[in-house]
Amino acid sequence: MAKILCICHSTGDTQALLKTAQLLRNRGNEVLLLPIGEPAYRATAADTGRITLPDIIDTFPVTLTDTQEQAFHAWAATQDFSHALIGTPSLNHVQTAFQMAKVLTTLLAPQAVSIYNDYLYEEPAHTYWQSLRTSLQPWHHQVQWLTSLPAMQRALPETLQAHSQTVGHLNIDGATTSPNLATVTETRQALAVPDTHQLLFISGSKNAAEDAALLEAVAQAIAANSTLPPLAIRLGLHPGTADLPGYVAAMNAVIDRHPCLQACTAWLLPYKLISQFREPLPHHIHCEVSGEAATDAADYVASYGPYSLFHRAAFQRKPAFSLDTERHSFAELSTAIVGDAERFLTAHREPLRAATDLRSALNVPETSVAEAMVAMFAR
Known part of the structure; x- marks a missing residue:
C-alpha cells in the first residue's frame, strides 16, 4: 500500500484530485489531501483524508516564507510518502504549490512528484509558464509534468518533455x-x-x-x-x-x-x-x-x-x-x-x-483523467 499526498488549490485541480484520490483509495492506498487554497478547502470539507497544517500554514498564502517552507519540509520528512500529486493553482501569481513541490523532490524519488496543470489554454503570465521558460531549475527535472492536452505537453521546455504525460481533463470526461x-x-x-x-x-x-x-x-x-x-x-x-x-x-x-x-x-x-x-x-x-x-x-x-x-x-x-x-x-x-x-x-x-472519437481527435487517453493518473502511479 502506497501513501500519497495530494495538494490542491483551485476548483479544477481539486475536483480532478478528489476523483483520483477516491480511485487510489479504492485500490488500497492511503491518500492525504492537503488544500492550500480557499476553493480547495471548501471542496474537500467532507473528505475524511483531508489534512490541514495550521502550525505551518495558518491562512492560504500566495508564497511560503522560509520558515513555513522549512516547517513543511520537516513535516513531510516524517510522513513516508511514496508519491505526491500537486494541482496547479488557477491564480497566476500563487507560488505555494511549486514551493511545496520543490521541497518534496528532495524527499521522494525522481519523478515521484507530479504536477498536474488542468489549464486548457496557454496563460503566459502564469507562474507555471514564467518559471519553466525563464528560470528553469534543477528540481524541475525531478518532476513528472502532467498536462491536459498533448499541445500543452509540447509547449513545455524540451528538456522536460521526456518527464511529461498527457492525462486529459474533467471537461473531456464530461463531454464524452x-x-x-x-x-x-x-x-x-x-x-x-x-x-x-x-x-x-x-x-x-x-x-x-x-x-x-x-x-x-x-x-x-x-x-x-x-x-x-x-x-x-x-x-x-x-x-x-x-x-x-x-x-x-x-x-x-x-x-x-x-x-x-x-x-x-x-x-x-x-x-x-x-x-x-x-x-x-x-x-x-x-x-x-x-x-x-x-x-x-x-x-x-x-x-x-x-x-x-x-x-x-x-x-x-x-x-x-x-x-x-x-x-x-x-x-x-x-x-x-x-x-x-x-x-x-x-x-x-x-x-x-x-x-x-473525441478522445482520438484530442489525442488524450481513452480513460478518465483520474484513471490516467492512477495508472501512472501503478507503473
Missing part, C-alpha cells in the same frame, strides 16, 4: 457522454428558461472589466440581428471574486444600457453568496446550479477567455464564445468562436461525437 435529458430539463427549469427560448450561459470570471466587455459585445450582437431566436441569458458568478457587488454593478451597467438584455438576463445567485450583497440584487434567480450543469443545459456558452466552461461547451460541440484574442486554446475546437459575437449567436451545435 451526452448529458441526461431529465437533468438538463431540471436545470433549465431551475434557471427559469422558457421552453420557447434558447439558453445563453455566460460564465463569470473574477475580472469585471473583461466580463463587462464580453456582455457588451453580446448585447451589440443581439441588437444588430432581429432574426435571432428568443434568448434567456444567465450570468454565472465566480465565487472567488474579491468584490462581488462591484463586479455585479459593472455588469448591471451594461444591462441597463441595452434594452435587449433587460427582459431576458438574470444572475444565478447561490444562497451562499447572498450575504455578500447589502442591497437586493436585481435581475437574479436563487438557485444552486453549478457552472458545469448550466453549461450542459445551455445552447450557447460564453466567457471572456478560453476558460474551463468555454472548453466544456466546445467539447460538447456547442457554440462557445471567447472575446479574448490573445490567449489561445491548446485544442482544435470546431464550434469555438473567438472575437465575433454575431457569428457566435448564429452558430449551431454540431452532433456530439462518440467518446472514442
